[in-house]
Amino acid sequence: MDQEPQSARRTKTPAEIILETPGIPDELKKKLLPIISALTSGGRIMASLIARGPLLGITGSAGKENIQGEEVQTLDRIGQDTFCQLLGETQKVRELLSEEEPLPTLFPQADPDGLLIAMDPLDGSSNISVNASIGSIFAIFSPPPSSDRGEIFGGDKRKLIAGAYILYSASTSFVIAVDQKTYLFTMDPSFGGEFLGTGEPLHFPSGGKIYSTNESYFPLWEKGIQDYITWVKSGRKPVMTSRYIGALVGDLHRNLLKGGIYLYPAEGAPGKNHGKLRLLYEAYPMALICQFAGGIATDGDRSILSIKPGSDLHARVPLIAGPMDLVSEFHTKTGHPL
Numbered sequence: 224m225d226q227e228p229q230s231a232r233r234t235k236t237p238a239e240i241i242l243e244t245p246g247i248p249d250e251l252k253k254k255l256l257p258i259i260s261a262l263t264s265g266g267r268i269m270a271s272l273i274a275r276g277p278l279l280g281i282t283g284s285a286g287k288e289n290i291q292g293e294e295v296q297t298l299d300r301i302g303q304d305t306f307c308q309l310l311g312e313t314q315k316v317r318e319l320l321s322e323e324e325p326l327p328t329l330f331p332q333a334d335p336d337g338l339l340i341a342m343d344p345l346d347g348s349s350n351i352s353v354n355a356s357i358g359s360i361f362a363i364f365s366p367p368p369s370s371d372r373g374e375i376f377g378g379d380k381r382k383l384i385a386g387a388y389i390l391y392s393a394s395t396s397f398v399i400a401v402d403q404k405t406y407l408f409t410m411d412p413s414f415g416g417e418f419l420g421t422g423e424p425l426h427f428p429s430g431g432k433i434y435s436t437n438e439s440y441f442p443l444w445e446k447g448i449q450d451y452i453t454w455v456k457s458g459r460k461p462v463m464t465s466r467y468i469g470a471l472v473g474d475l476h477r478n479l480l481k482g483g484i485y486l487y488p489a490e491g492a493p494g495k496n497h498g499k500l501r502l503l504y505e506a507y508p509m510a511l512i513c514q515f516a517g518g519i520a521t522d523g524d525r526s527i528l529s530i531k532p533g534s535d536l537h538a539r540v541p542l543i544a545g546p547m548d549l550v551s552e553f554h555t556k557t558g559h560p561l
């Protein structure tokens with residue numbers, strides 16, 4: 224019974240893919256490689272802790288609120304500390320913005336030309352205590368010229384160069400979008416926890432029939448979105464089916480592999496009239512992942528990647544994300560053609 228299935232054979236690591244990509248300049252590779260190593264090491268640590276969560280007593284609340292006014296879970300804190308420490312140690316990250324901290328963490332010892340990272344260290348907090356899918360999300364930016372330090376995450380002078388997430392589920396996945404391609408890796412615990420993948424870029428399949436949204440907010444949505452949801456359930460041919468995990472990483476991952484549209488419009492949970500998902504560390508990285516997989520992410524009107532962050536580093540945006548065919552259909556139906 225110790226026979227390994229053929230498909231479990233070693234293929235490529237994220238570092239091998241980065242090294243082999245001619246479109247990534249060598250100077251950038253020198254920064255990206257240690258950063259990706261920090262993310263995958265953090266993923267291994269988090270996956271191991273999550274797997275033993277109830278035994279370690281870490282699946283509950285930390286007893287305080289974060290900057291968003293949301294209850295902080297113990298694993299939110301552990302994710303914050305783990306990724307912050309590992310990314311700081313690379314000396315290739317100048318500043319780290321996190322959902323869990325009001326202001327970016329500065330790393331004064333880092334390479335002055337180091338990169339900027341925005342992260343949600345633990346996405347889908349409400350799933351922790353029920354052993355459902357959760358994740359970590361990262362946006363990696365090149366900084367503006369050093370004279371512009373004050374506006375390091377805002378304005379339009381920094382550039383999004385990679386987006387990544389880790390999904391903690393029955394297996395642990397690492398997905399990264401860089402240099403126009405999106406790749407999937409799976410952690411192999413029998414291979415030192417290495418993340419391995421085929422090296423083939425991911426593409427959204429076309430013709431998907433999944434829509435993912437928290438439909439309990441239906442009465443709060445604008446009429447165009449209500450009409451679209453009614454249509455996908457009863458007017459569209461073929462009709463679509465609903466799947467919603469309640470963690471962006473899990474919902475987007477399924478839709479990326481199966482073909483599906485994710486919708487978190489404005490007017491979500493009460494008080495979330497700008498949507499719920501944060502631009503810099505949720506919508507941006509997922510938009511890049513979608514775009515490099517042949518899809519698109521919008522706020523219902525314009526591309527997420529065309530939105531310039533303002534002074535609020537934790538600003539929220541509506542998010543509509545998925546393959547081109549489904550997002551384009553949504554835009555046509557709601558009167559905002561792409």
Ligand SMILES: O=P(O)(O)OC[C@H]1O[C@](O)(COP(=O)(O)O)[C@@H](O)[C@@H]1O
Nearest residue numbers: 345346347348437469470471472492
């Ligand atoms: O309960 P809702 O309003 O549907 O929200 C679910 C959404 O909130 C999020 O969990 C974000 O919240 P956290 O990052 O604070 O865990 C998204 O991942 C998810 O899609």
Ligand SMILES: [Mg+2]
Nearest residue numbers: 343345346347
């Ligand atoms: Mg979170």
